[in-house]
Amino acid sequence: RTNRIFTMTEDETEPILAPSKSYRGSIVSYEAVGHEDDPEGLTSGAGQARRTVTITTVEDLRACEAIASGLGGGGGGGRESLVSRGVRSMRGSLRASLANSARRSFRLGGRRVSVRDAGGSATVTNETFNLIKNIVGCGVLSVPRGIAAFANAPSAMYPATVLIAVTGAIFGYFFHLLGRVCRVTQTATYREAWEQSVGESGSLVVALVNTLKAALGNLSYSMILGNLIRDILKTAGVAASRTAAILGVTVVVLLPLCMFKNLKVLAPFSIAGLGGMLFTGASMGIRYFDGSYDVARDGRFLDDLEEEMMPSFGAKGAGYALTPQVLVLACMLFESFVAHYNAPRYYVELENNTVRRFAAVTVNSFGVSSAFFVVVAAFGFLTFGESCSGLILDNYSAQDTLATMSRIGLSFAIAFTYPILFIGVRDGILDMLMVPSELQTTNNLNFLSVVLLAVITTLAVMFTDLGLVSAVGGGTLATATVFVFPALMFYHAVKARGDKATAAQKAEANFSIALMCLGIVMGVIGVVLAVQGE
Secondary structure, eight states, X not given: OOEXXXXXXXXXXXXXXXXXXXXXXXXXXXXXXXXXXOTXXXXXXXTOOSXXXXXXXXXXXXXXXXXXXXXXXXXXXXXXXXXXXXXXXXXXXXXXXXXXXXXXXXXXXXXXXXXXXXXXXXXXXXXXXXXXXXXXXXXXXXXXXXXXXXOOSGGGHHHHHHHHHHXXXXXXXXXXXXXXXXXXXTOSXXXXXXXXXXXXXXXXXHHHHXXXXXXXXXXXXXXXXXXXXXXXXXXXXXXXXXXXXXXHHIIIIIHHHHTOSOXXXXXXXXXXXXXXXXXXXXXXXXXXXXXXXXXXTTOTTGGGSOGGGSOBOOSOOGGGGGSTTXXXXXXXXXXXXXXXXXXXXXXXXXXXXXXXXXXXXXXXXXXXXXXXXXXXXXXXXXXXXXXXXXSGGGGSOTTOHHHHHHHHHHHHHHHHHHHHHHHHHHHHHHHHXXXXXXXXXXXXXXXXXXXXXXXXXXXXXXXXXXXHHHHHHIIIIIHIIIIIHHHHHHHHHHHHTGGGSOHHHHHHHXXXXXXXXXXXXXXXXXXXXXXXXX
């Protein structure tokens, strides 16, 4: 019972159907495009809509009949052709039935037409900015700790830079691959793409992993907020433990925000989060260059630091990138770069969402994000060496004005974007448990929110090393979301084409499986080493 928006175009040689938006029980618009001499009144000029048919449907058959009736101007020929070639053979959702028609095309008012995605309205620039905002989160603040896991000399930045760039390229490839899978399978969500390519078997696991991935994001946010609030209070002369800070911010700030019914008012704060990250990176650069934490230059903030936070360097340099410990950094990068659960949404919302345009969004976004990761990692590691904390801001003095401003900005940004991620966790659980809508009352949703927030907060108090959480989450959940699921989806999508699949497609399917195996091995080893190191 999922309705979508499509565009009808004439004489498509290889029609491909991909939904641009999905609704449940909502009004749906369909646009018809054709030639001015079309007896049914379709418009002239490709891409120009003359008639938009707005319908409200529940049943798939009635929906298709309404479309045929509206687009055919009441003509029986158009309706009968669509019904006979598409509707009568359909099973399942409206998407499936229209996809069936699209594969063979059909005649409407004497014209041969086919179904194709109308695309979204987001430009390449808008999509690029939003994806960068999605990727560049607080996970980047744990990357310096990943470098310190295998080295303590400045030369380690050379192999670390290469690893960051390669990881960004691989993650970008799989992000783009998910968009292509959505195009081939005519789907608009991660779970739908899995069900249409691999099958319904395992779809619950996919939903569970994506829900846990979002929950891990909330856990990381709670841990970060605890550290930030504790240090901010310390700057203000108020002594507070990390546990007290986590409990306080949860009860006073997070709980009320997570009860919001309309989260649109919180969306602008996600932009503030990117601004906060950029300011934090700039502040780290200023402190690196002015020597405020340089032992050789008798940095002015060194006396404020605890012993374990003091800058420390040794002789373990670039050569140590060949040791297994480098995989700890790899797992942290896995967690930091992941945005793939949103890949279908970015694809369907892109205006004129061709493979090439989606590739431009992917390359630009992951390229800029990789560069930012390198900059933050360099400033953090070259300032503190092997003493880098799992949250690099913990290394900076509570008396450091720039660091304090960074903490305040990030605290606001995280607090107000926390509910957006949290609602995804809650809705994911409701979806997996198939809770009927009549039971999703305000009281029940609030009760579930309190329980989930209590669990997340308890875990945030128990775990103190953000780097460890990032490494474990990256090596498990991120590996599944980025490497395993997309590779399997693409492999089965190509396999389903049979003899129609080209040699290049078959070779790429095998290549994606090989990358999947490499990602699994790296993830498992990285998780083991991270846990052993802890």
